[in-house]
Amino acid sequence: IMSLFPVHLYTCISQKRFLIFFDFDETIVDETSDDMVVQTAPGQHLPGWLKDTYQPGRYNEYMQRVLAYLAEQGVTESDIRTIMEKIPATPGMLTLFQYLRTRPPQDFEVVLVSDANTFFIESWLRRNGARQLFHRIFTNPGTFNKDGRLVLRPFHSHNCQRCPENMCKQVIVRDYVARRTQERGRPYQRVFYLGDGANDFCPALILGPRDVAFPRRDFPMHRLITETHEAMPGDFKAVTVPWVSAEEVVQRLRKLVAE
Structure with a gap:
């Protein structure tokens, strides 16, 4: 079977040095x-x-x-796509995408984890030429049925008390890292996580001391990390780098990649 799969592609996916997770709402897009x-x-x-x-x-x-309700009001797939395509990127985010695109192929494996849905996310990423950047997208399935209604389903079920019933991002991140580490036969040098919300705090809790959490400054994820540092020093292990513009993330990644 391996002979059907180009060795250089297999090596490329397997030997990435860094794994970087992105949230979508108010992280990639500014709404x-x-x-x-x-x-x-x-x-x-x-x-x-x-x-x-x-x-x-x-x-x-x-x-x-x-x-x-929107479908009942006559809202179409095209109407929804048009709105999604118009959402502005957060400051510096397209610069960050460009940086990741221009890195050597062995550097970054890029994954999206979002409580939005496939249609919203795919619409925006394709419009902004960013779909190819993402190795995997974990989100709630959103597909149009024969009546033209966007049907949303929950991503999974879980037992986490912190997270909404349909998605615990910690479960997704933990399982993905464990599976990929096993497939690769070795861990990543570092794992990065960019987010803004309370549901992005939960996966960041499992990051280790070499990993980096990039919370959007003064958003819920940042506040929860700060509160945890104050209330339970040592519980949150990752290096924390808050950002207002994703260009600050680029600056930090440049330093870490060069180490």
């Missing part, structure tokens, strides 16, 4: 895609009765109802 899709609704807002159905920890189920 929350779930909020942006509301712009396709009549009057660009949702009725009160629909908003009132939201329950904490069950946001995925709420978004399923929102997307069903």
Whole structure:
């Protein structure tokens, strides 16, 4: 079987030095895609009765109802794609993507972990020429049915008390790193994680002292890391590099890659 798979490709995937995880909403893009899709609704807002159905920890189920409502109002696949394509990137993010693209192929394995959905993410990445950068995308499945409705499903189930019912990013990151390390036969030199939200704090907890967490400055992930350092020194092991512009991430990666 191996003879059918070019040796240089196998080596390229297997021998990456660094693994870098990205969140999507308010990390890659400067808005929350779930909020942006509301712009396709009549009057660009949702009725009160629909908003009132939201329950904490069950946001995925709420978004399923929102997307069903939008379809009933005549919102099309094209309408949603157009809105997604217009979301601005966060400051410096396209510079960071360009940096990762121009590195030698053995440097970075790039993975996206998001509580958005496949359609929102793929629409934005393709519009911005960034889809090829990502080795894997872990997110909630979002596909259009025969009636033209975007149907959203939960990514998985888990037992983490910190995270929403449909996704624990720590489970995804931990399992991915373990599987890839086994496939490669050796660990990565470092693991990096870029995020902004409370659900990005959970996976960052399993990073080691050589790894780097890149929380967006003054967003929930950053605040939770700071609170953990104060309340339980030593519990959060990764080096923490907050950022306002992703160009700051590029600067830090340049130094770490050169070591």
